[in-house]
Structure formats: C-alpha cells, structure tokens
Amino acid sequence: MIKMKRFYILLFFCFSVLAANAQIGLGGGGSSIVGRISGxxxxxxxKKPLEYAxxxxxxxxxxxxxxxxxTDEKGNFxxxxxxxxxxxxxxSYIxxxxxxxDPVTTTLSKPDLNIGDVSVAPSAQALKEVQVTAAAPLVENRIDKIVYNAEKDITTAGGNVSDILRKVPLVSVDMDGNVSVRGDQNIRVLINGKPSGAMAASVADALRTIPADQVKSVEVITxxxxxxxAEGSAGIINIITKQKNMSGVSGSVSGGVGTRQNNGNANINFSKNRLSLSLNxxxxxxxxxxxxxxxYQRIQNPDAERPQDLLNDNYAENTVKRYGTMNSASLNYDINNYNNISSTFRFNQGGFNLDGNxxxxxxxxxxxxxVRFQGITTSKTTFGGFDWSxxxxxxxxxxxxxxTVSGQWSHSSIKNNYLYRYSAVNPNQRGDNDGINNEYTIQADYTLPISKLLKLEAGGKGIFRRLSSDYNIFNDPxxxxxxxxxxxxxxxATNSNDYKYDQSVYxxxxxxxxxxxxxxxxxTGLRYEHTAIDGEPIGTPQEGLVPFSSDYNTFIPSLTIQRKLSATQTVKLSYSKRxxxxxxxxxxxxxxRSNIFSQxxxxxxxxPEVSQTVELNYNTFIKSSVINLSVYYKHTSGLIEGLAETVTDEINGNEVDVTRTTFQNVGSNKSWGASFFGSVNPFKPLTIRGSVNAYTYSPVPQGSSVxxxxxxxTYVMLNAFLSAQYDFGKxxxxxxxxxxxxxxxxxQGSNPAFSMYVLGIKKxxxxxxxxxxxxxxxxxxxxxxxxQFIKTPTLDxxxxxxxxxxxxGLTFSYSFGKVKFTNPQQKKKGVNNDDLKQGDQGGGMGGGSGTGGGR
Structure with missing residues (x-):
C-alpha cells in the first residue's frame, strides 16, 4: 500500500507539472499572453541569407x-x-x-517583435569552414579537411559515388574505379565516419553500388x-549520406535513366520528439x-644462350554487366538532454558478370x-554484407x-567463379573463390574542454579482423x-588453397x-598502436608454406599550427605520420595461377609502409571567391609494390618461362607536391572552379628489388579538374x-592516364x-x-x-512531406576504422573490379 501510495503521489505530481507547463508559455508565469520573435x-x-542557421x-x-x-532557405526565423x-x-552558423x-524585449502591449535583419560576419580564422560561395557552397576548406558538398552538384545526379569522387579536389579515380588522394591509393574510405564491410570486399566495386543521390558530401582528410x-598513408575519404534533422514525416525519390547506367534511390525520414528513424x-x-x-607480352630469359623464349600477343573483347544496391536503416533516440543512443544497420549487395572471347x-x-588459338572466358563475381553499429x-x-562508447560488426563476403577455355596450348581451368571477412570494433572517446584555451580528447580502441579465403581450382584432364x-x-590440389588470417589492433x-x-x-597529439597478425594455411599447403605470426608497435605523433594573417587569410603548418x-x-x-602466364x-x-608528411597550407577568401594553396613533402619507407619477374613453371608437362608478381617492400619514396584549388564568380550567374595537384614519384629501391x-x-604526375556553372534564372x-x-x-612501369568531360543541365x-x-x-x-606497361630486364x-x-541520361528527383526543422543533434563520433591498404579484396584473392564506369 505504501508503495502504491507513493506511486499515485508521484503520478499526481507529474500531471501537475505538465498542467502547469501547459498553462504558462515560454518565459514563466503571469499573464497567458504569448507572442512571437522573428527576423x-x-x-x-x-548580404545573402544564411540557410539553416x-x-x-x-x-x-x-x-x-x-x-x-x-532559419529557412531565405534566412527567416x-x-x-x-x-x-x-x-x-x-x-550560430558553421x-x-x-x-x-541582448536584450530583446517584448511587452504585454507589443507581444510580437520583428528584429529585422541580423548580420553575421564570417569567421576570419575559418576554424570550422570557409564557404566557397555564400549562396550554394560546393567546396569548403576546414582546418583538418576539404569538404565537397555533392548535393549541390547537378552533374552527378543519376551517377554513383565514383562519379562524385572524380570531381573532389585532391582525389582521382582511374578507369577501374580505384581511388587515390594526391596520387596515393593508400587511403581509407568511410561511410558516415565508419568503415563498411562493402569496402573490405572491393572498394572500387562498392563505390559503384552507391547512388550519387544518397550522398550529401565527401570529406577528404589529408x-x-x-x-x-594510423592506417592510410594518403589520408581518409569520408562519404556522408543525406540525413536530416526534422520532425514529422518526409522523404524523396530520385534516380536516372541513361544509355549506360540506371540508378534509383528512395528514402523516408520520421522524427517525433526525441525519436528519429531513417530508411534508405x-x-x-x-x-x-x-x-x-x-x-603484348615478351618474356626473356637472362641466359645468354636463349635470350628470348616466349611471346604472347592477343586481342580480347570483354562484356561486363554490373548491378549493386545499398540500403540502410538508422535509429536515434535522445533519452534526455544528457544521454543518447543510436544504431545503424547497412546492407549492401552487388556484383558483375563478364563474358569474353x-x-x-x-x-x-x-x-x-x-600457335594461334581462341579463348572463351566467363566469370561471375558477387559481393555483399552488412554493417551494424x-x-x-x-x-x-x-x-x-x-x-562516447561505440561498437560495430562488419561482415562481408566475396565470391568469384570463373571458367577459361582455349582451343589449344593453354590449359582449360575453372576456379571457385569464396572469401569471408568479419570485423569487430569497440572504442571509447572522451572530450573535456578544460578552458576556453584548452581542450583534451582521449580514447581507446580495439579492432579484431577474422578473414578466410577458400580458393579451389579445377583443371580439364x-x-x-x-x-x-x-x-x-x-x-x-597443388594450386587450390584455404587460408586463415587474423589481425588484432589495440x-x-x-x-x-x-x-x-x-x-x-x-x-597536437600522440597515438600508440599494437598490431598482432597470424596467418595459417589450411589442409595440404603448397610446398614450403607454414603458419606465421608477427607483431609490432607504432607511435604516431601529429601536430598542426594555424595562424590568422588577416581577416581573410589563414596559414597552416602540419605534420603527420601514417x-x-x-x-x-x-x-x-x-x-x-588463374592466369598461367601472369601469376x-x-x-x-x-x-607495413610508414609515411611522414609535412604540409604548408594557405587559404584566403574575398567575398565569394576562394583560393587554397598547399605545398607538401612526404617520405615513405617500406614502400609496398608488386614486382614482376620471370620464373620457370610447368604447363602441360613442359617447363615454360612465365611472369610472377610478388608483393614486396621495394624501398622508399620521396615525394614533393603542390595543390591548388580556386573558385571565382567573374559575374553573378557564373561560377568557375578548378583544382590542380602535382607531385613527384622518386623511388629508391633497396635489397633484391634493385x-x-x-x-x-624522378617523375612528375598530376590530376586536374575545371568546372563552370551558370545560373540562367527561373x-x-x-x-x-x-x-x-x-x-x-x-x-616497373605505369598505370593508364584518365580524362573525361561532362555536360549537364537541371530545371x-x-x-x-x-x-x-x-x-x-x-x-x-x-x-x-x-x-599500361611493365618493363624489366626479363619482361616487356x-x-x-x-x-x-x-x-x-535523364535524371529526376522529388521530395515530399510536411516537416518542421528542429535543432540539429551534435554529430556522434561512433566507430571510425581508418585502415588497410586500398585495393585489398579482404575476403580472398579472387574478385576484381573490371573496367568501365561513368553512366
């Protein structure tokens, strides 16, 4: 009875508080008159309005x-x-x-007050961001990153993420969809600050499965x-998907139909009180x-008595069909003003079929x-998985x-089945490759503003990767x-393999x-990482293969100093180790040996590769025009590259010289570089943007790689981008x-150059x-x-x-729903695994990205 009595008293008290709050408006008791403050x-x-301030x-x-x-899209509130x-x-505005x-006063006689225009001056230091244009910023420069606002870009509609990345400053994408930053493919690609199992299977293929209409912005952290x-010597690319802070129900449908690629995307958002749900x-x-x-391949033997022993010359046509899907569901709940929980489940599936002759x-x-002979090739590659955080x-x-305490489970799988048949010489072969990658992450992050002058951030993390590769090869007897x-x-049995690989990072x-x-x-900061690796061949391994284990410690310092030169100029000096x-x-x-002559x-x-980078950055803006200039030096030791050499192998009972590429720490590389980004409005309707990044490749081979x-x-390389946007009105x-x-x-050679141009218009x-x-x-x-070419003393x-x-192609979009904007929640930190050398197939050795791209 006593407990029930206490319960009823508590219930009565709660209803009393609610009733009191319902009777008095914002500001306290007294008269029931309420009004409005606007501006x-x-x-x-x-003098442009600030949208969503x-x-x-x-x-x-x-x-x-x-x-x-x-504020709404016209700056009104x-x-x-x-x-x-x-x-x-x-x-406040970013x-x-x-x-x-202060003060803003309303009275009983004048409860409504319009304070008119409120002018807000941009931050001279640009510690948060510098907008490229006041009305519709496409590229932003922040203290630690460059942000490309893809939702402002009309020419990527109907495309995929690869199309977006081709336009991001400092980023380049080759014909196979491989992404690099400042010419370096050693990057980590994240989605909303978190790793994705889809990227572990194949980064290039996973990016093609994400419609451009899902992407809000792309962050490049160099x-x-x-x-x-500490992983990712070139830095991090973070893909931010569209997420809105609204109350009510809203959604959108978009897509594109074209002569090469078709896309579709739909999302719905629900938010009420402290609960929000988003589906995509x-x-x-x-x-x-x-x-x-x-x-063309010419293999030479270093033996002087037979300087040339094999020549392969062939012409091939390969037809590729691709498909992909990326779906997600996110739940966010504010328990109260001090506690929040959130969870996201993302599912991806994709693949491509190849038929060639x-x-x-x-x-x-x-x-x-x-000998002259014909060949027929068929392959089917599928990849998919999920991320649950x-x-x-x-x-x-x-x-x-x-x-913040965060956890994530990423699961991905890749399957590659192929069949090679030849009319003569080459042995017919069938292969089945199944790869599985499970990644478990737990981390904790703590932030303490000690004073207005000093802030402390600290945290710990564990990443546990469990990978397996089951590769079976069948020959035609x-x-x-x-x-x-x-x-x-x-x-x-000799060429088939089953392999387990475990990696733990603390x-x-x-x-x-x-x-x-x-x-x-x-x-300034310091990071410590301990890495433990175990690899184990399963079953009957190839001759000489045994289990292996290794571990190593890494200390990662970082330092950034920024100085304001004037109201519109900032210079920044940074050092990072990766x-x-x-x-x-x-x-x-x-x-x-899936390709017997190119193993x-x-x-x-x-x-591991270890790189150290020193960068000097200068940024200035005048009204809507921006100039950003960087010069940098990067030294990489333990450089990992594939070295092709000529070896003797047995084919159909005969010894034949073939090429075999082995991944090695080939030496070091010294790279000087400079990057430029600029945006200007020569007159109001026209905006011109451009970026250039030039850098050197100067390898110093060591050991057997010499x-x-x-x-x-020393070789100079570059990537460049130029765009012009014109507003016709209406x-x-x-x-x-x-x-x-x-x-x-x-x-040993070079990978292909790439260039393209695109035109678009939107109403x-x-x-x-x-x-x-x-x-x-x-x-x-x-x-x-x-x-593409490779040249060695024994191979051309x-x-x-x-x-x-x-x-x-034609693109379309439609947004629906009646919503009310609320204060945006602070971005959650969550899991953020920035590692593994790009190009990894994660679950196995099969798979591939094929060729093609665009729309």
Missing amino acids: KVIDSLT TVSIYRSGGSAPITGVL KLDNIKPGAYKLGF GYPTKIV SPSAKYD LGGNYTWPQTSKTDF SDNHQINYLSDTD ADYTHKFKKEGHEY TGGGLNADPNSFILD AGYSVLTFNLSDKYSLL IQRPSLQFLNPYIN QVGNPELE QFATNTG NIIAEAFVIQNSARRNI QFWDKKASLGFNTVQPFQEHLSFN QSSKTKVPFRSF
Whole structure:
C-alpha cells in the first residue's frame, strides 16, 4: 500500500507539472499572453541569407538556452509562444562566430517583435569552414579537411559515388574505379565516419553500388590527427549520406535513366520528439559494356644462350554487366538532454558478370612452335554484407564535455567463379573463390574542454579482423578445347588453397587543442598502436608454406599550427605520420595461377609502409571567391609494390618461362607536391572552379628489388579538374566540367592516364521539390583509351584498352512531406576504422573490379 501510495503521489505530481507547463508559455508565469520573435539572418559581407542557421533564445543574461529554431532557405526565423519579457538571442552558423543580441524585449502591449535583419560576419580564422560561395557552397576548406558538398552538384545526379569522387579536389579515380588522394591509393574510405564491410570486399566495386543521390558530401582528410587510426598513408575519404534533422514525416525519390547506367534511390525520414528513424533504399544497373584490349607480352630469359623464349600477343573483347544496391536503416533516440543512443544497420549487395572471347598468338622459341588459338572466358563475381553499429553518448552539463562508447560488426563476403577455355596450348581451368571477412570494433572517446584555451580528447580502441579465403581450382584432364565440359574438370590440389588470417589492433590516443590567441591555434597529439597478425594455411599447403605470426608497435605523433594573417587569410603548418598495413591480398603466400602466364603471389613477411608528411597550407577568401594553396613533402619507407619477374613453371608437362608478381617492400619514396584549388564568380550567374595537384614519384629501391626496378628517376604526375556553372534564372542551372589525370608510375612501369568531360543541365519546379535534368559524358567520343606497361630486364609487357564512355541520361528527383526543422543533434563520433591498404579484396584473392564506369 505504501508503495502504491507513493506511486499515485508521484503520478499526481507529474500531471501537475505538465498542467502547469501547459498553462504558462515560454518565459514563466503571469499573464497567458504569448507572442512571437522573428527576423532574418544574413551574411554581413555578401548580404545573402544564411540557410539553416541556428537561432537560440535565452533569458536575458542567462547561459542556458531555452529553445531554438533553424532559419529557412531565405534566412527567416520565427520563435513562437514567447511570454513578454527580456531575452537574449544567439545566432550560430558553421564557419561563423556566434553573434549575441541582448536584450530583446517584448511587452504585454507589443507581444510580437520583428528584429529585422541580423548580420553575421564570417569567421576570419575559418576554424570550422570557409564557404566557397555564400549562396550554394560546393567546396569548403576546414582546418583538418576539404569538404565537397555533392548535393549541390547537378552533374552527378543519376551517377554513383565514383562519379562524385572524380570531381573532389585532391582525389582521382582511374578507369577501374580505384581511388587515390594526391596520387596515393593508400587511403581509407568511410561511410558516415565508419568503415563498411562493402569496402573490405572491393572498394572500387562498392563505390559503384552507391547512388550519387544518397550522398550529401565527401570529406577528404589529408593530415589526420592522432585521434584517427594510423592506417592510410594518403589520408581518409569520408562519404556522408543525406540525413536530416526534422520532425514529422518526409522523404524523396530520385534516380536516372541513361544509355549506360540506371540508378534509383528512395528514402523516408520520421522524427517525433526525441525519436528519429531513417530508411534508405538505392541501387543501380549498367547496360552491358564491351571493352577491347590489345595485350603484348615478351618474356626473356637472362641466359645468354636463349635470350628470348616466349611471346604472347592477343586481342580480347570483354562484356561486363554490373548491378549493386545499398540500403540502410538508422535509429536515434535522445533519452534526455544528457544521454543518447543510436544504431545503424547497412546492407549492401552487388556484383558483375563478364563474358569474353580472345584471339591469341603464341610463339615459343624454345620448342620452336608458333600457335594461334581462341579463348572463351566467363566469370561471375558477387559481393555483399552488412554493417551494424551502436553508439551511446553521455553529455555532461559543461558544454562539449562528453564521452562516447561505440561498437560495430562488419561482415562481408566475396565470391568469384570463373571458367577459361582455349582451343589449344593453354590449359582449360575453372576456379571457385569464396572469401569471408568479419570485423569487430569497440572504442571509447572522451572530450573535456578544460578552458576556453584548452581542450583534451582521449580514447581507446580495439579492432579484431577474422578473414578466410577458400580458393579451389579445377583443371580439364580431357583437353576438350572450347567445348570442354566444366563438370568433368578435376581438383588441382597443388594450386587450390584455404587460408586463415587474423589481425588484432589495440590503440590509445590523446589530443590537445590550444587556442593560444586570436591569431594562433595549435592541435597536437600522440597515438600508440599494437598490431598482432597470424596467418595459417589450411589442409595440404603448397610446398614450403607454414603458419606465421608477427607483431609490432607504432607511435604516431601529429601536430598542426594555424595562424590568422588577416581577416581573410589563414596559414597552416602540419605534420603527420601514417602507416599502411598489408592485408590478405598482399600476404597470402599461395601462388595464384588463374592466369598461367601472369601469376601472382603474396608475401607473409611484408612489413607495413610508414609515411611522414609535412604540409604548408594557405587559404584566403574575398567575398565569394576562394583560393587554397598547399605545398607538401612526404617520405615513405617500406614502400609496398608488386614486382614482376620471370620464373620457370610447368604447363602441360613442359617447363615454360612465365611472369610472377610478388608483393614486396621495394624501398622508399620521396615525394614533393603542390595543390591548388580556386573558385571565382567573374559575374553573378557564373561560377568557375578548378583544382590542380602535382607531385613527384622518386623511388629508391633497396635489397633484391634493385635488379628488377626500371623506374628509378624522378617523375612528375598530376590530376586536374575545371568546372563552370551558370545560373540562367527561373531555377535552371547548367554545368560543364573536365578532368585530367596523368599516368601513374610505379617502380616497373605505369598505370593508364584518365580524362573525361561532362555536360549537364537541371530545371527545378514545384517550389524546388522536384527537378528534371539531362547529363552527357563524352558526347563526341565513344571510347576512351587506357595504356599500361611493365618493363624489366626479363619482361616487356603492355596492354591497350578501349572502354565505352559516351553516354546520355535523364535524371529526376522529388521530395515530399510536411516537416518542421528542429535543432540539429551534435554529430556522434561512433566507430571510425581508418585502415588497410586500398585495393585489398579482404575476403580472398579472387574478385576484381573490371573496367568501365561513368553512366
């Protein structure tokens, strides 16, 4: 009875409080008269409205906000249900210091007050961001990153993430979809600050499965601080998907139909009180694309008595069909003002089918044979998985004082089945490759603003990767040629393999941020990581293969100093150290003989790459024009590259010289570079943007790699981008852009150059809730050519590939729902695994990205 009595008293008290709150408006008791405070927030320089700026209301002289709203697309705001009294208003916007207006007074006789235009000046230091244009910023420069706002870009509609990344400053994407930053592919790609199992399977293929319409922005972090994982020598690319902070129900549908690629995307958002739910469905499908390749390979034996022993010359046509889907569900709940929980489940699935035929010419000088034969190739690759993360954040009463505990499980799988059949010479072969990757992560982060001048960040983390690769190869014992029955093939136990690979990383970090004065700020930190690796061949391994284990410690310091030169100029000096761990693709010691004349093998004794970068950055802006210039030096030791050499192998009972590529720590590389980004409005409707990044490749081979290295000079490479956007008025916008990436050198040859241009136009209507657009890629050129070569003392190899790129497409989008914007929640930290050398196939040695891209 006593407990029930207490319960009823508590229930009565709660209802009394609710009833009291219902009777008195914002501001306290007294009269029931309530009113409104309204106004408009504008940029003090450009006089343009600030869209979605935060407006907070306090009691006059108070420090705790009572409530707040966001400005609309015209900069207007309204604070309703305001009791007469004296208040303080705070106006904040990313890249702008908070402006305070105190007091703002309403009375019983005049409860409604319009304070008119509130001018907010941009931050001279640009500690948060510097907008490229006031009305519609496409590229932003922040203290630790460059941000590309993809939702502002009309020419990527109907495409995929690869199309977006081709336009991001400092980033380049080759014909196979491989991504690099400042020419370095050793990057980590994240989605909303977290790793994805899809990226572990194949980064290039996973990026093609994400529709461009799902992406809000792309962040490029070239000098990560110690709070980021040490992995990724070139830095981090973080893809931010569209997430809105609203109450009510809303959604959108978008997509594109084209001559090469079709995309669709739909999302729905629900938010009420402290609960929000977001669902997103997206996918794409490409029409069959046929590429044509001329391949030439001349293998020489160093023995002077037979200086040349094999020549392969063939022409191939390969038709590829791709598909992909990326779906997600996110749940966020604010328990109260100090505690928040959130969870996200992301599912991905994709793949591609390849059908090819080839005409081959082979001359064997040892056996004095000259053979011409045909080949038929079929392969099917599928990849997919899920990411499930959960975060808990606790905030203390002191603003910015909080800790976060996060966990994530990422699962991915890749399957690659292929069948090679030849009319003569080459052995027919069938392969089945199944790879599994499970990654478990737990981390904790703590932030403490010690004072206005000093902030402390610290945390710990554990990453546990469990990978396996089951690779079975079957050979044709009948010599059935092009009509061979693959069901009659028998298992090749020597070349088949089953391999397990475990990697555990334990890390801790501490970062200090100092605001030394109005002109100087300092960010410094130290990170420690311990890595433990175990590899084990299963079953009957190839001769000489044994289990291996290794572990190593890494200390990662970071330092950034920023100085304000004037109201519009900032200079920044930074130092960062990064490592690049080799993963299963580089470590698996089994010989991959899927292409008998061009084999590949991993190296379990590989050590991680270690790179150190010093960068000087200068940024200035005048009204809507921005210039950002960086010069940098990067030294990489333990450089990991594949070295091709000539070896003798047995084919059909005969000894033949073939090439075998082994991953090795080939030496070091010294790279000087400079990057430039600029944006200018020569007149109001026209905006011109451009970026150039030039850098050197100057390898210094060491050890056994010296005899195989042919590119030992200093080579200059670059990637460049130029765009022009014109606003015709009446919600019609047109844009054109062109991309140029030079060939990328390696220690034995080069990878292909890449260039393309795109034109697009978009019309918005129904109060900008809907749009129709038209895009075209390479309208006057059907194919692009890509040339690649490798040259060693015993090998001369080249390939010339023509890939279809010309396309025409229509895009559409429609947004629906009646919503009310609320104060945006602070971005949760969550899991953030920034590691593994890009290009890893994670679950196995099979798979591949194929060729093609675009729309």
